[in-house]
Amino acid sequence: MRAIGALLGGWLLVAGTAIAQTAIRYNAAEHVWQISAGQMSYALGVNDKQSLQTLYWGPRLDPAASFPQPKQLPEAASFDPGIASSPIEYTGWGGGLPYEATLKISFPDGNRSLQLQFVDAKVTGDELEITLKDSLAPVFIRLFYHAYPEGILARWSRVENRGKQPLTVEQAGSATWNLPPRATYDLSSLTGRWGAEWQLQTEALYPGEVVLESRRGSTSHQVNPWFSIGSRGETTEAAGPVWFGELGWSGSWRITVEQTHADAVRITGGYNPFDFSYPLAPGESLETPKFYAGYTSGGNGEASRILHRFQRQQILPQRPHPKPRPIIFNSWEATEFKVDEAGQIALAEKAARLGVERLVIDDGWFGQRNTDHAGLGDWTVNPQKFPHGLKPVIDRVRALGMDFGIWVEPEMVNPDSDLYRKHPDWAMNFPGRPRTEARNQLLLNLARPDVRQYVFGWLDKLVSENDIAFLKWDYNRNWSEPGWDAVPLAQQKEIYVRYVENLYGILADLRKKHPQLEIESCSGGGGRVDLGILQHTDEVWPSDNTDALDRLVIQDGFTHAYSPNLMMAWVTDVPNFLDRRVIPLDFRFLVAMSGSLGIGGNLNNWTPEELSTATRLTAFYKEIRPTVQFGQLHRLLRPGGPEGRETSALQYVSDDGKSSVVFAYLHSQHFGRPFPTLRLQGLDPAGMYRLSPLDPKKLVIASPDPNASPERNGSQERNGSQLMGEGINLALSGDYAATAVRLERIR
Ligand code: GLA
Numbered sequence: 001m002r003a004i005g006a007l008l009g010g011w012l013l014v015a016g017t018a019i020a021q022t023a024i025r026y027n028a029a030e031h032v033w034q035i036s037a038g039q040m041s042y043a044l045g046v047n048d049k050q051s052l053q054t055l056y057w058g059p060r061l062d063p064a065a066s067f068p069q070p071k072q073l074p075e076a077a078s079f080d081p082g083i084a085s086s087p088i089e090y091t092g093w094g095g096g097l098p099y100e101a102t103l104k105i106s107f108p109d110g111n112r113s114l115q116l117q118f119v120d121a122k123v124t125g126d127e128l129e130i131t132l133k134d135s136l137a138p139v140f141i142r143l144f145y146h147a148y149p150e151g152i153l154a155r156w157s158r159v160e161n162r163g164k165q166p167l168t169v170e171q172a173g174s175a176t177w178n179l180p181p182r183a184t185y186d187l188s189s190l191t192g193r194w195g196a197e198w199q200l201q202t203e204a205l206y207p208g209e210v211v212l213e214s215r216r217g218s219t220s221h222q223v224n225p226w227f228s229i230g231s232r233g234e235t236t237e238a239a240g241p242v243w244f245g246e247l248g249w250s251g252s253w254r255i256t257v258e259q260t261h262a263d264a265v266r267i268t269g270g271y272n273p274f275d276f277s278y279p280l281a282p283g284e285s286l287e288t289p290k291f292y293a294g295y296t297s298g299g300n301g302e303a304s305r306i307l308h309r310f311q312r313q314q315i316l317p318q319r320p321h322p323k324p325r326p327i328i329f330n331s332w333e334a335t336e337f338k339v340d341e342a343g344q345i346a347l348a349e350k351a352a353r354l355g356v357e358r359l360v361i362d363d364g365w366f367g368q369r370n371t372d373h374a375g376l377g378d379w380t381v382n383p384q385k386f387p388h389g390l391k392p393v394i395d396r397v398r399a400l401g402m403d404f405g406i407w408v409e410p411e412m413v414n415p416d417s418d419l420y421r422k423h424p425d426w427a428m429n430f431p432g433r434p435r436t437e438a439r440n441q442l443l444l445n446l447a448r449p450d451v452r453q454y455v456f457g458w459l460d461k462l463v464s465e466n467d468i469a470f471l472k473w474d475y476n477r478n479w480s481e482p483g484w485d486a487v488p489l490a491q492q493k494e495i496y497v498r499y500v501e502n503l504y505g506i507l508a509d510l511r512k513k514h515p516q517l518e519i520e521s522c523s524g525g526g527g528r529v530d531l532g533i534l535q536h537t538d539e540v541w542p543s544d545n546t547d548a549l550d551r552l553v554i555q556d557g558f559t560h561a562y563s564p565n566l567m568m569a570w571v572t573d574v575p576n577f578l579d580r581r582v583i584p585l586d587f588r589f590l591v592a593m594s595g596s597l598g599i600g601g602n603l604n605n606w607t608p609e610e611l612s613t614a615t616r617l618t619a620f621y622k623e624i625r626p627t628v629q630f631g632q633l634h635r636l637l638r639p640g641g642p643e644g645r646e647t648s649a650l651q652y653v654s655d656d657g658k659s660s661v662v663f664a665y666l667h668s669q670h671f672g673r674p675f676p677t678l679r680l681q682g683l684d685p686a687g688m689y690r691l692s693p694l695d696p697k698k699l700v701i702a703s704p705d706p707n708a709s710p711e712r713n714g715s716q717e718r719n720g721s722q723l724m725g726e727g728i729n730l731a732l733s734g735d736y737a738a739t740a741v742r743l744e745r746i747r
């Protein structure tokens with residue numbers, strides 16, 4: 001366990017907030033385990049029928065807290081068995097369970113019923129392991145619990161066949177989370193589609209089931225495996241209870257949120273049971289993905305901050321101290337498939353002058369890749385575009401003081417490619433059936449060991465033979481025809497698990513062999529962002545939509561679930577390719593600067609004035625970068641929705657509380673309304689701060705009168721309580737006006 005702030009007597013201090021350490025305690029008299037992680041406690045116990053039950057999930061408790069005995073509830077009616085209302089910790093389907101089961105198994109004798117009973121438990125440091133067993137069959141389930149000091153509990157499970165007969169797992173969840181019974185919960189989720197990911201939806205829960213899922217073989221643009229549940233009328237951005245979680249799996253997944261007839265609310269997540277079956281021969285086992293969850297009383301903002309901190313400290317490959325994301329230039333929107341040596345060197349020269357730190361050549365550099373109709377699979381440098389290989393470009397990029405990255409899409413093949421002509425059997429397919437193309441491409445079946453070896457082989461060669469610091473790993477379609485006829489029929493559906501395991505395996509092997517290599521997870525934008533892939537990749541591309549106004553909404557949704565340092569954000573050209581909207585350059589920059597900044601416009605067409613704006617803003621970004629990428633985010637004014645149509649604002653505060661930065665965006669002014677006063681958050685009320693506005697003319701401190709003459713002397717000093725109480729006023733007017741203000745604590 002690593003401390004991010006000062007470690008004081010068993011407490012962790014982060015920006016003045018004390019975060020308790022983890023603890024797992026067993027109370028033998030009550031037969032209860034209490035797990036504490038950050039602001040949360042979780043308790044479970046065993047009843048007289050040896051059934052493991054959830055006893056508590058909520059605010060952190062005193063270690064000596066005691067719990068009511070987990071009694072088996074009586075039948076409420078002949079239609080509502082006791083099992084239906086009991087907060088069972090991990091449900092095996094059987095005994096008339098009318099709700100989602102965490103686990104469902106079929107046995108060769110026709111039995112499909114489980115009755116899981118407690119066997120034993122073991123605590124090792126921050127980890128609790130509980131073993132359950134079916135009352136009759138030799139099936140053992142290991143439940144794992146790992147407590148993290150940031151306030152997250154990870155749960156996952158392993159199903160073990162210790163009998164002499166094979167069995168088939170038909171449904172395998174990682175965990176079921178039971179909430180305190182209540183009829184007034186709101187569920188938030190993140191939904192979308194290509195170009196419109198990360199739309200935050202909030203709906204009332206009522207008896208029935210909400211299914212969040214992907215059947216697409218990967219995480220999906222349509223729903224992200226994240227949930228957040230608040231108390232209706234009570235939970236806001238800044239306060240109130242929030243139960244939240246996310247699944248670490250990049251294949252087909254499912255999270256169900258059920259409210260039972262008795263207002264019990266349970267969340268079950270893991271492998272998607274659709275088209276799923278996984279045979280276990282005697283001695284074999286199946287492990288599920290990890291399902292991470294937390295609780296806070298500090299509202300949706302604090303729930304996000306817990307997740308951000310957790311991802312940076314515990315999930316990312318460079319944990320617990322991920323390196324700052326460099327400012328990149330990416331060629332895609334600038335030159336699309338028309339990449340070549342001279343063109344990319346010309347862009348590199350211009351990018352370097354702006355302060356860019358990494359040049360990334362996107363699609364188009366390999367095989368016969370002149371359009372999206374051909375070339376995927378043929379990962380050799382195109383000799384017409386790069387007659388001397390990649391070396392001259394990389395050498396020039398390095399000489400300009402930048403490092404070099406390149407786009408790859410390793411899991412795909414175009415039928416028009418040498419690879420497909422040689423190995424048509426490598427593409428996922430059902431024998432004898434048509435192969436459904438999307439963007440003119442098919443999926444390679446990565447579950448096959450020979451495909452895994454081929455993919456690792458060429459990637460390793462590419463990275464070994466060239467000075468490559470970064471791969472943008474793309475994935476531009478969903479699954480169809482998920483057949484795998486090279487293995488016996490009973491195992492063919494293992495493809496859903498084995499594919500993703502091999503994907504993680506390739507990424508892990510590459511990183512092990514090339515420890516300096518950094519990788520981005522891209523899937524036509526944000527189609528593969530989850531806590532599974534993030535253990536192998538350093539950043540993600542949230543959306544192909546680079547329109548700055550849409551991006552404000554996309555980025556707002558994204559930060560509900562994932563850390564801003566992961567969120568790559570490019571400044572691209574206008575009119576935007578998607579919305580045809582024309583937004584001024586400084587607004588586009590300020591939107592991208594609230595994540596990990598990049599540039600994707602065609603610099604050959606930028607005017608001297610635009611280039612100088614870009615140079616000034618990249619320099620400013622470098623100053624605020626640690627605060628934006630590693631600080632605590634406060635969403636002061638959220639875009640979208642009735643209040644955020646005209647304006648939005650964000651504030652980041654560094655973990656040590658010494659620096660902060662505020663971004664303010666006026667999307668469109670109406671009826672002469674002044675920009676709302678921004679009451680800052682997360683500062684020390686007694687601290688004194690120096691404010692350095694990006695544009696001094698736009699800062700009108702603590703003056704309620706928007707027409708008061710702006711103070712023009714640049715930096716000013718105010719104390720934390722004034723900044724959080726009276727706030728700051730910004731003289732923004734017109735459409736697409738934006739600015740930023742830096743704060744440094746001086747005493
Ligand atoms: C996907 C990515 C884009 C770009 C193109 C290239 O759409 O999301 O950023 O790399 O592929 O074909």
